[in-house]
Amino acid sequence: MPLITFSLTLFRPISLKMLTHNSMMNLLFTITLAIILAGALPKNVMGQGVSVPDLVTPAFFNGIINQAPAGCAGKNFYSRDAFLKALNSYPQFGKLGSADDSKREVAAFFAHTTHETGYFCNKEEQNVPANENYCDTNFPDYPCTPGKRYFGRGPLQLTWNYNYGAAGKSIGFDGLNNPEIVATDPVISFKTALWYWMQNVRPSVTQGFGATIKAINGAVECNGKEPAKVQARIDLYTKYCGQFGVSPGGNLQC
Secondary structure (H helix, E strand, O other): OOOOOOOHHHHOOOOHHHOOHHHHHHHHHHHHHHHHHOOOOOOOOOOOOOOHHHHOOHHHHHHHHOOOOOOOHHHHOOOHHHHHHHHOOOOOOOOOOOHHHHHHHHHHHHHHHHHHHOOOOOOEOOOOOOOOOOOOOOOOOOOOOOOOOOOOEOOOOEOOHHHHHHHHHHHOOOOOOOHHHHHOOHHHHHHHHHHHHHHHHHHHHHHOHHHHHHHHHHHHHOOOOOHHHHHHHHHHHHHHHHHHOOOOOOOOOO
16 A cells, blocks of 8 residues: 655644735634633623713713702712713623623613613602601621611612621711712712612612612612603603613513
């Protein structure tokens, strides 16, 4: 049987000089496609997520807060700059699935913060009974400090000792001994809202706006308990979706 031999020249390393322009373009395309399929590129390079600052423009933010009366405590407290500084600690906010999903998340967040604060009018919950401290002793890891009150504060009206304690531990402030800081430091205030959102609301966003209402105040408003408040939230959400150029999706009620 004759011996079959192979030329070693078949296995020489390919020099860039040996590639034509078309061959190089094909090679680069193949490598890029392989990287994308391997998931090595950042999500925003792959078309996921949105630029939150590009959505929450000065015109958008001012369009909300300018509707608050001049005498509101929040008028000179909340600001776009404070929101963007807080956003630096939560880079995954606004990067949820598709670009449309991400726009809906931002719209939902601002619909709820607008509703909770009265167009960023209120830093603190209004008309809290003098004997209501929002202290739940069933959470021994977050013991209430005598004399401190854990009523709603901030853009999402952070409430209860266990939320103040957990938020403070995550963000870096003493939520149990100094809950007042949520109404005196605007960046921390927005951080508590984003913290609560990412922990408790974010998992519901893709289920529709109605699911986010349940996550925020479902026990009080949903299932026909406060239909006017639910509709007010929906109206804000659909308005902001329109400003962001995205459909509001389904499941708006709760």
